[in-house]
Amino acid sequence: MKSTEWVPSKGIDLEPNADIACRLTGQSAAVTAGPGAGKSELLAQRASFLLETGECPLPKRILAISFKVDAAANLLSRVRARVRPELARRFDSYTFHAFSIRLIRRFRLALSDANALDQDFTIGPDRIQRRQITFDEFLPLASEILENNAAVLRALRETYSHVFLDEFQDCTNNQYSLITNAFKGTHIHLTAVGDTKQRIMGWAGALEGIFATFASDFAAVPLNLYQNRRSLPRLRRLQNRMIANMDPTAAVPEDRIVGLGGTIDVCRFDTADQEAAHLFEWIKQRITAGIPPSQIAVLFRNQPGLYSQPLVAQLARAGLPYRNDQQLQDLTVEPLSRVMLAFLTLATGAQSAAAYESISGLLEGEDDEQTFRHHRAWDEHLRAARAAVSRRTTEPAVVGRLIDGFINLIGANILTTLSSGYDEARVRQLSAELTERIQEVMASSGTDVAGAVDRLGYGGGVRIMSIHKSKGLEFEAVAVPAVEHEMFFGDAESVYAAYFVAVSRAKNHLLLSCADHRQAPDGAPQTWKARRRPHYGLLVYAKDLEGGWISE
Structure with a gap:
């Protein structure tokens, strides 16, 4: 041929x-x-x-x-x-x-x-x-x-x-x-x-x-x-419009993206409190429709701890689970921590395909026979770990024993391969820090091992994070509040790149919003600007793809 x-x-x-x-x-x-x-x-x-x-x-x-x-x-x-x-x-x-x-x-x-x-x-x-x-x-x-x-x-x-x-x-x-x-x-x-x-x-x-x-x-x-084929057609068309602007030869003709699946909402509010109230209802509706809270993300370009305060207050009052990834710092995004949390997720009895996948790569042997032996040892260890958790689910000390047992099973030398910056000392250090973090969550929230692991790991609640931290992740539903000049500022390349990252994280549902006035939240710097301007240069990519349009 x-x-x-x-x-x-x-x-x-x-x-x-x-x-x-x-x-x-x-x-x-x-x-x-x-x-x-x-x-x-x-x-x-x-x-x-x-x-x-x-x-x-x-x-x-x-x-x-x-x-x-x-x-x-x-x-x-x-x-x-x-x-x-x-x-x-x-x-x-x-x-x-x-x-x-x-x-x-x-x-x-x-x-x-x-x-x-x-x-x-x-x-x-x-x-x-x-x-x-x-x-x-x-x-x-x-x-x-x-x-x-x-x-x-x-x-x-x-x-x-x-x-x-x-x-x-x-x-x-x-x-x-x-x-x-x-x-x-x-x-x-x-x-x-x-x-x-x-x-x-x-x-x-x-x-x-x-x-x-x-x-x-x-x-x-x-x-x-660029094309995220897991996104539904309406969301892919929005992404493709941005691609056509940023890298024209990489875009596809819009008529090749067929179908009406996916939802895009574009909303403008007078105040940030009104925006938060609408966002809260949007989140609640999707949870009611069966989307797990951990599959919903709220992404801010900068300072999510400040901008999310009105929303967090409503989520807390309603008892809806959420996790502010910005406050978790970098520990839980370490490759070793993700593997440890995957193990603990399974040890607490949860069923998670993503958690199993994280572990499976560590069980590889030099041949099929050795790989089989590793999987058999893993199955036995997981059964024992689940039994230990069920007996001592409220005891913080069990966390350390579980993590130490996992290291002994897999081998610290194997775990060092998760990152080029790891050696055995770093593996032990991160393991100790993660143990302490889980125990802190248990103490502060009154939850058991399963609840603490769920908040930090593969379960958890609605994810509140910076756009930067969302890189490489996907969610069923994504909200991007504060699509405003005061949030998306700087050189055009970095602004549009960050916005593309945000909108391309969504598979099924996307909410874009802005507010004309944002009262300074607790801890805001003196340079905080209360008066806001919608960033129509970004919002315009959703025009004719959603149910209505906001006035300019």
């Missing part, structure tokens, strides 16, 4: 930048995207293009490296569903650790001196010279093999024509070293795809962090996927 004849799989509608990424030849690509943009499907479609058009010619193969077992399996299953079996057999999908241990087992003779290994070496918690290596040594040993043996490196490079890197924003130093040792400076083309939690909008192709390093090292073309 000629490259010009290739079309995406039936039922797959690629946005312009995704189509460019799929068809790219002769270059590497750095593809950044927000939630719901279809990153895994993009890689599956790119594999289809490369294999079906001969851009990956026989006997070359495609190597895909993911961070989690389920992600690697999901990508492989997608490719098998998209291309013929004889082509799919040339697609290899591994995690970083699975890829590394394959290199070690196949080329262990390339290791020498202190790192030399016997043929029957094992993997365990401690290093035993020649006989046993630890999980943490997989990547460094694989890199050493590639650095010290030109024949092995040549064999690897002759095997693959293309490499995919999924969830690339989580790449650690060891993982990136392995990639550069293996493929930098070759004719192999890499496609790195990742979530843009640090920078939602790649304005003019701007990249940050690991993506910027990758683009420089591999001369990669920067592409950004």
Whole structure:
């Protein structure tokens, strides 16, 4: 098949930048995207293009490296569903650790001196010279093999024509070293795809962090996927209008976004108290309709603690659960804290797919048998943890025992892989801080372990946070109060980028509001401006998409 004849799989509608990424030849690509943009499907479609058009010619193969077992399996299953079996057999999908241990087992003779290994070496918690290596040594040993043996490196490079890197924003130093040792400076083309939690909008192709390093090292073309396909059509049309303004080539014709699903409300009020009263009723209606409070977010560009005071007062009086993420500081957004809270959520008896998913990646073994043993140990540990919570649900001390038990089960060395800035000391420090935080919530609110974990973790109430903290998250319903010049000020790029982040967090319902007068809340600075002006430059994107319009 000629490259010009290739079309995406039936039922797959690629946005312009995704189509460019799929068809790219002769270059590497750095593809950044927000939630719901279809990153895994993009890689599956790119594999289809490369294999079906001969851009990956026989006997070359495609190597895909993911961070989690389920992600690697999901990508492989997608490719098998998209291309013929004889082509799919040339697609290899591994995690970083699975890829590394394959290199070690196949080329262990390339290791020498202190790192030399016997043929029957094992993997365990401690290093035993020649006989046993630890999980943490997989990547460094694989890199050493590639650095010290030109024949092995040549064999690897002759095997693959293309490499995919999924969830690339989580790449650690060891993982990136392995990639550069293996493929930098070759004719192999890499496609790195990742979530843009640090920078939602790649304005003019701007990249940050690991993506910027990758683009420089591999001369990669920067592409950004904007369309959140989890949002209902009315919300997608609003987002697409902003995309057309910010990155015209990435927008799709509006008539391609069909359907009337989703709601957008645009409201103007005389005072902030009136705005808060309306917002409270809007939240209550959605909770009554069955949306969990934790799936409702109220986003402010700045100072959510000040701007949310009228709303928080009403939520508190009504007994509706809420959590002010700004007050929680950064502890609960640490990767380790999220995993710990996922465990505690399950230990208190809650059923949460997201919590299970957070744990599953930590149970990966070097092969299917070891992964099975890890899952079996996890199941036994979770049953014991649930029994302990049910007996001592009001005892603060049980929290520390649960967290210590979880660390012992998973291994502090494994937990350090959650962030490039972690070592075992940091793992212990964050665990102690989280234990203390949960116990403080229990003491201050009179709730039990389940209630405290629910407030901090995967349950919780209505989320009140800054737009910046919402990056990478999605909610069924999102409210963006104070869409005013006094809130959205500064250079146009940062203003529109922040607003796009806010409106693209919503999947089903979006409320945009402003007020003509905002009385200074408790703790407001002297520079607080009571008189307000609606920011029509932002609100206009919702015009004709909602039930009415506010006067200018």
